[in-house]
Amino acid sequence: MKPLVSPYIMQVKPYVAGKPIEELQRELGLSDIIKLASNENPLGTSEKVREVVRKSAERLHIYPDGAAFELKQAICDFHGVQMNEVATGAGSDELLMLAIDTFIDAGASPKDQGVVAEYSFGSYPISLIGHGAEVVTAPGLDGFQVDVDAMIAACGDATKLLFLANPNNPTGTYVSEDKLRKLLVEVPEHVVVVIDEAYHDYIQADDYATALDFRDLRERLIITRTFSKCYGLAGLRVGYAVSTPEITDVMNRIRKPFNTSLVAQEAAIAALADREFVAESVRVNNEGRAQYEKGFAQMKELGLEWVPSQTNFMLVKLPVPGRAVYDAMLALGVILRPMDGYGLPNYLRISIGTQAENARCLRGLKEVIPTLCAQGVDA
Ligand SMILES: Cc1ncc(COP(=O)(O)O)c(C=O)c1O
Structure with missing residues (x-):
């Protein structure tokens, strides 16, 4: 039989989107979930x-x-x-x-x-x-x-x-x-x-x-x-x-x-x-970025590094595999974006959310990273 598709179609590695909240709800039965994985607007829609x-x-x-x-x-x-x-x-x-x-x-x-x-x-x-x-x-x-x-x-x-x-x-x-x-x-x-x-x-x-x-x-x-x-x-x-x-x-x-x-x-x-909504979205994002930078600076001794961002997300380097942190954060109801698909297995991408969401993410990271380090999960 002739091949179903041209060979180049089979070379495509399908795009992996941020995990939907509903999926995590189904998987872990959690109800209080935040998604900081797809760079969406935390203010919602105007x-x-x-x-x-x-x-x-x-x-x-x-x-x-x-x-x-x-x-x-x-x-x-x-x-x-x-x-x-x-x-x-x-x-x-x-x-x-x-x-x-x-x-x-x-x-x-x-x-x-x-x-x-x-x-x-x-x-x-x-x-x-x-x-x-x-x-x-x-x-x-x-x-x-x-x-x-x-x-x-x-x-x-x-x-x-x-x-x-x-x-x-x-x-x-x-x-x-x-x-x-x-x-x-x-x-x-x-x-x-x-x-x-x-x-x-x-x-x-x-x-x-x-x-x-x-x-x-x-x-x-x-x-x-x-x-x-x-x-x-x-x-x-x-x-x-x-x-x-x-x-x-x-x-x-x-x-x-x-x-x-x-x-x-x-x-x-x-x-x-x-324009008011756009300006407010930018203001909240600037505030959130500063909040993350401050929080990340406190985690420097844990081995965390970040890339200065001009966007509504932060790329973070971890002392343990990004996947391990991602999984541990899922268990806390926080969806982040692993970067192994981008060839960056020690990184996570974190979308900037509301102040409360960012604080919850930072608290989770402060808890999860030392635990994984203590377990000897190496980057
Ligand atoms: C750099 C870049 N371009 C384009 C897009 C696509 O955005 P959309 O199709 O939602 O307009 C994204 C989505 O995350 C993106 O990060």
């Missing part, structure tokens, strides 16, 4: 958006506007871009996948390539490999810094796409304005550069700049944003991409016509307008 969603519920029987006209108009007003430069998607993940679908030729020989940075978002290699492309990983610098020069050097004739998450998941680090400019100018012009700004709103560094400010530096450029983080709409699945009219046009040719739901479109318009 009340103004919920009100809009309640009204949208009355029109669930009709198809959404496939062109997402009103949402795109709101995005255009917000960023000062044109309608034919914006595409919307079911989360930015769909738009990243759409870029791969559009620009990777699965049958190319030699294989089309996609360049990614070491320790970058796991979705890029999954989607690239799943579309028959070869992944070229540019090694990073100390401290989980992206090496922009290595990314530029990794590009060759077969490179179709380059992905840079700025700031980056799972490290929480960022690329400065100067380096971003360099990348946009020096990556060969045939490559479509995708700058994924899912965590843009959280960044506090003075020398960061959005790639939206540098669209004149490069023609083949896509910038993605999401409503899943600071806007509190991860469950609805909505994001957008800003690019040139030409790139937007080719991506729209294969975009599913109703990829963003009616509720998602209307909620996203309301979310974009509710």
Whole structure:
């Protein structure tokens, strides 16, 4: 019998998402669970958006506007871009996948390539490999810094796409304005550069700049944003991409016509307008980050280290395997994200939650790490 799928499909290691609260409830029978595993907004969703969603519920029987006209108009007003430069998607993940679908030729020989940075978002290699492309990983610098020069050097004739998450998941680090400019100018012009700004709103560094400010530096450029983080709409699945009219046009040719739901479109318009909620989300995140930094500093003698973060999560290095800490924290009802899938077995990623959630996580870590160390569980 002929093989069921092309061999590259079998090379994909499926994405492992953060453990859902309901799953842990089923497994351990716990009732008081917090999830700090998927970088969601601990404030939930803005009340103004919920009100809009309640009204949208009355029109669930009709198809959404496939062109997402009103949402795109709101995005255009917000960023000062044109309608034919914006595409919307079911989360930015769909738009990243759409870029791969559009620009990777699965049958190319030699294989089309996609360049990614070491320790970058796991979705890029999954989607690239799943579309028959070869992944070229540019090694990073100390401290989980992206090496922009290595990314530029990794590009060759077969490179179709380059992905840079700025700031980056799972490290929480960022690329400065100067380096971003360099990348946009020096990556060969045939490559479509995708700058994924899912965590843009959280960044506090003075020398960061959005790639939206540098669209004149490069023609083949896509910038993605999401409503899943600071806007509190991860469950609805909505994001957008800003690019040139030409790139937007080719991506729209294969975009599913109703990829963003009616509720998602209307909620996203309301979310974009509710600047107070975004500001409060950032304030709570800044407070939480400081809370973690203080708590982690107290655990330095336990052998804990952390990577300075510009996002709504912290990457933490442990003196024992991350999996062991993850399991012990699950037993306490705290869901974190193990990093062995990213090749970082001694690390955990912790999403910044409310003050009470962060305090509970820190208390748990202070209890669990010494116990595991005493048991001789080595990193
Ligand atoms: C760097 C990065 N990009 C994109 C996404 C996808 O977000 P969404 O599909 O919810 O917009 C995530 C989600 O965690 C992410 O971390």
